[in-house]
Amino acid sequence: MSRLAVVCGGSRGIGKAVSRLLAERGCRLAVVSRNEDAARSTVASLRGADHVALSCDVSKEQEVQKTFETIQNTCGNISYLVNAAGINRPLCVCVCLFRDALLLRTKPEDMLALLHTNLLGTMLTCRAALRSMLHTQGAAIVNIGSVVGLKGNAGQCVYSASKAGLEGFTRSLAKEVASRNVRVNLLAPGFIRTDMTAGLKEEDGLRSIPLGRFGVPEEVAQAVLFLLESSYITGQVLVVDGGLQLVM
Ligand code: NAP
Numbered sequence: 001m002s003r004l005a006v007v008c009g010g011s012r013g014i015g016k017a018v019s020r021l022l023a024e025r026g027c028r029l030a031v032v033s034r035n036e037d038a039a040r041s042t043v044a045s046l047r048g049a050d051h052v053a054l055s056c057d058v059s060k061e062q063e064v065q066k067t068f069e070t071i072q073n074t075c076g077n078i079s080y081l082v083n084a085a086g087i088n089r090p091l092c093v094c095v096c097l098f099r100d101a102l103l104l105r106t107k108p109e110d111m112l113a114l115l116h117t118n119l120l121g122t123m124l125t126c127r128a129a130l131r132s133m134l135h136t137q138g139a140a141i142v143n144i145g146s147v148v149g150l151k152g153n154a155g156q157c158v159y160s161a162s163k164a165g166l167e168g169f170t171r172s173l174a175k176e177v178a179s180r181n182v183r184v185n186l187l188a189p190g191f192i193r194t195d196m197t198a199g200l201k202e203e204d205g206l207r208s209i210p211l212g213r214f215g216v217p218e219e220v221a222q223a224v225l226f227l228l229e230s231s232y233i234t235g236q237v238l239v240v241d242g243g244l245q246l247v248m
Helices: 013-024 036-045 061-075 108-133 147-151 157-180 202-208 217-229
Strands: 004-008 028-033 052-055 080-083 140-144 183-189 237-240
Touching (some): 004 013, 004 061, 013 028, 013 080, 028 061, 036 052, 052 061, 061 108, 080 108, 080 217, 108 140, 108 157, 140 157, 140 217, 147 237, 183 217
Parallel strands (some): 004 028, 004 080, 028 052, 080 140, 140 183
16 A cells, blocks of 8 residues: 655645656645645646645644544554645835844744745644554654754744754654654755745756755655655754855
């Protein structure tokens, strides 16, 4: 029987590439995002049948509970959970990507939106998925952090805090569930070409990234698959950034 993988934030960007790769490897996918049409169109593009699309805002506890109940009832026990739902700009109108997010200019409601989606959202989905994962052989979770959470970045205090929080959360949860043979790891990407980085110029990558370019979602997806399938790795942070953190 094929493994069931839930990808939160699976409709676009990194999560979509992860969904695609897992489907190619024979998993059954539950693709979760707020926009159900986008999740559906991703599901329609996946190899294989029986994949499902669900609309859910991961920052809302009741929606998360309901969504994972639906997944359990319609698809069965979860083998893999990938938390790729995230935001970095609660303000959509942003002239320079990071300047508008200097702490002194950040509104408390925007801080909450970031923390609720990026940090609380992952806690809620892990909590909702775990009951089912405890009954699955070889179950694994990959949370998506960021090099900015490991190194910090001016203009990204709140985003960085949300991603740094994921590191402590991931290591702690890995300890909590290791005895039940569930593994939990964090993947920390650098600059990856998705909607989230649409405002950044490729020249910035040439200058600041040792490998001289932005990454593509498929390169992150490969690393996610590696963590999901590596049966003796838990509580680790894997950086996928073209060497960026070496110079941060
Ligand atoms: P993206 O292209 O903007 O995709 C974000 C995904 O998350 C979409 O599927 C979006 O769908 C979903 N999402 C956002 N808020 C959500 C919510 N409240 N509930 C459910 N789903 C939600 O972003 P990405 O670049 O692929 O980023 C994926 C993850 O990698 C994020 O956690 C991001 O912080 C992290 N990351 C990205 C980069 C990068 O350079 N791209 C670097 C480091 C870390 P809806 O909008 O329909 O909900």
